[in-house]
Structure formats: C-alpha cells, structure tokens
Amino acid sequence: MQYSITLPTNFETCDIQTLLEIKWLVPRKVRHFLRTKKNILVNGQTLLFHEMVHAGDVITLTFEESDYPNYNVLKGNGYDLEVLFEDEHLIIVDKPIKMKTHPNEAAEDDTLLNHVASYLTPQGVLPYVVHRLDMETSGLIMFAKNPFILPIIGRMLEEKNIKRSYHALIKGQLTKDYLTVNKKIGRDRHDRRKRRIDERSGKTAITHFATIDSNQQSSLLRCELETGRTHQIRVHLQSLGHPIIGDPLYNPKSRGERLMLHAFALHFTHPLTDQEIHCQSNTSGFSLKSFHNK
Incomplete structure (x- = not known):
C-alpha cells in the first residue's frame, strides 16, 4: 500500500526520523524497511533520515505486506x-442498536466490523477497530482503514483529542444543569458483565453531563467523555442515582424498549x-417528548 501525505500548513519542521518515530508512531521495524528499501520519498526524492521536512512537503510512503500483515475478518x-x-x-x-462492534469469536460475521469489512472489499482494504460501543448503544463509531494510522488515532484518544458526545435519557433530574463526574471505575467482582465505582483500585474515569x-x-442529557472506560456513562449515571432508562444491566426494572444511549457526534x-x-x-x-408519547 502506498500513501502520499502533504504536510499541513501548521506543521512544525523536523527531521524524517522524528516525523516517523514521534509524530506518526511508525514501528521501528517498519522504519528500518522504509529506510533500507527507500520506500519513503519527500517531494519525489529519497532523503536521509536526518534531513528536514517542512510544511507543504509531500511525503510518499510505500508499505509492503510484511510491514503490516493483513488479518482475517469475515x-x-x-x-x-x-x-x-x-x-x-x-x-x-452509524451503528444501530443490538449490534456488536466487533466479533468475540472468529466465526462471527454479523458485527459492525464484519459489515464495514464488506463495504470496504472493493477498495481492497480492511477496517481496524479504533474505539467501541456497547451492543445496546447506537451511534457513531470510527474505524481505521489501514494499520499505519491506527496508533496515531489511538494516541489522540489517550490525549483526549477526539471529542465524543452522547445523548442519554435518565430517570429523574441531575442536581445541576452542568455536572462533571470524576469517579474511578473497576470490574464488578460479582458480575463479569458489569463495572462499578472503585475509587481504590479502579481506573480514572471522567464524564461531563449537561441537561438538554x-x-x-x-431528563435528556448530553454526555461528553474525557476518558473511555467500559460502561463509563452508564456506571457514572447509576452512581448518581439516575440510571439510563432501558439499561438492562444497571437499571433492569426501568421502562424502555432499548438502552437510551446514543453516540451522536464525533x-x-x-x-x-x-x-x-x-x-x-x-x-x-x-427525545424526551417522543419517549413519553409512546
């Protein structure tokens, strides 16, 4: 596979080694082959790795199958x-409800990853999972179309440079129209499907809520993730005493034909x-109105 990338106008001048290793997170083995096989060109020319690249330069990368081996997906x-x-x-x-993001077993072929793989077949590329949504949650999911960009996007998620917004319908009202929850989340020892607030050994989890x-x-809420823990919005809202309507795990007695959680923006x-x-x-x-008119 070959890609030509024009460095943006705000690009900070650096050498090729820094571009590949620090900015684009290209693995050491792949960097070695790019250099030895002269599979990286700058404006059509082969440069040494200590030479500088600037805004507006066109970087052409040629990856061989051994650099990023394909994987199998039905x-x-x-x-x-x-x-x-x-x-x-x-x-x-846009993922519909009741659909997994990706298979848990090799024989599965009815997950979103399988359907995206089918869509991309004419292009000769495979999708790579960037982030996930619970099966019961609908809305936007991003996939990488090549393994080159996957670690770059992964770092953006870690550094909170990808903003994900959700709508959630909850029981009752929050104490404030704008509320931030910073409570660590860990596994539930009694139910492997669930997560719980665990301030002692859990992982940092921060969610911002706004009442719409x-x-x-x-109440209908807008939820902004600052971290991306499993079931984060669901667990944080349950901890406030306002679980999501229709949540089969954290609010099983509620009225609702589905989990009222939708990833509506990226x-x-x-x-x-x-x-x-x-x-x-x-x-x-x-919406609040449509739900109560059912």
Whole structure:
C-alpha cells in the first residue's frame, strides 16, 4: 500500500526520523524497511533520515505486506451501512442498536466490523477497530482503514483529542444543569458483565453531563467523555442515582424498549490532513417528548 501525505500548513519542521518515530508512531521495524528499501520519498526524492521536512512537503510512503500483515475478518453485509465520513485513512459509520462492534469469536460475521469489512472489499482494504460501543448503544463509531494510522488515532484518544458526545435519557433530574463526574471505575467482582465505582483500585474515569431537557419523570442529557472506560456513562449515571432508562444491566426494572444511549457526534482534527472533522449522526436517537408519547 502506498500513501502520499502533504504536510499541513501548521506543521512544525523536523527531521524524517522524528516525523516517523514521534509524530506518526511508525514501528521501528517498519522504519528500518522504509529506510533500507527507500520506500519513503519527500517531494519525489529519497532523503536521509536526518534531513528536514517542512510544511507543504509531500511525503510518499510505500508499505509492503510484511510491514503490516493483513488479518482475517469475515465479510458481513455492507449494503445498508450508513457512512458519515470516509477518506483514504478513516471511516465513520452509524451503528444501530443490538449490534456488536466487533466479533468475540472468529466465526462471527454479523458485527459492525464484519459489515464495514464488506463495504470496504472493493477498495481492497480492511477496517481496524479504533474505539467501541456497547451492543445496546447506537451511534457513531470510527474505524481505521489501514494499520499505519491506527496508533496515531489511538494516541489522540489517550490525549483526549477526539471529542465524543452522547445523548442519554435518565430517570429523574441531575442536581445541576452542568455536572462533571470524576469517579474511578473497576470490574464488578460479582458480575463479569458489569463495572462499578472503585475509587481504590479502579481506573480514572471522567464524564461531563449537561441537561438538554427535563420534566418530572426524566431528563435528556448530553454526555461528553474525557476518558473511555467500559460502561463509563452508564456506571457514572447509576452512581448518581439516575440510571439510563432501558439499561438492562444497571437499571433492569426501568421502562424502555432499548438502552437510551446514543453516540451522536464525533469531533477531531485529522492527524494527517489537519482537516477539522465534525460528524453528527443522522438519527437523533430519541427525545424526551417522543419517549413519553409512546
């Protein structure tokens, strides 16, 4: 596979070694082959790794199959896939409820990853999981279209440079219209499917909540993730005494035909093109009015 990347206007001048190792996180083995096989060009020319690259330079990378070996994934049905954004490196799709993000077993072929793989078959590329949504949660998920960009996007997630926004319908009202929850989350020792607040040995988890609409029975919230722990929004809201309506794990007695949690927006700066990406789901998920009119 070959990619030509034009360094953006705000690119800070550095040498090729720094570009590959520090900025693009290219593994050492792959960097070695790029250098020895002269599979990296700058404006069409071969340069030494200590030479400098600047904004506007065109970097052409040629990767061989041995650099990033393909993996196996069964093809699903890509015809009904709702694609919100796609370029040479990334694809963002809208996941329906009751669908897994990826298989847990090799024989599975009805997860979102399988369907994205089917959609990408004509392009000759495979999708790589960037982040996940619970099976019961609908909304936007991003996949990498090549292993080169995968660690770059992973670092952006770790450094909180990808903003993910959710809508959640909860029982009752929060004490404030704007509320931040900073409570560590760990595994539930009594139920392997669940997570719980664990300030002693859990991992840091921070969620920002804003009330969009409310009535006496429930509230519609906008939820912003600062970290990405499993079931983070669900566990934080349960800890406040306001579990998500329809949550089969953390609010099993609630009325609701589905988990009322929808990933409706993604916002980030593309790490290779410097393009500002704003993606919003075409499906609103649900509203306070529509829920109570059922």
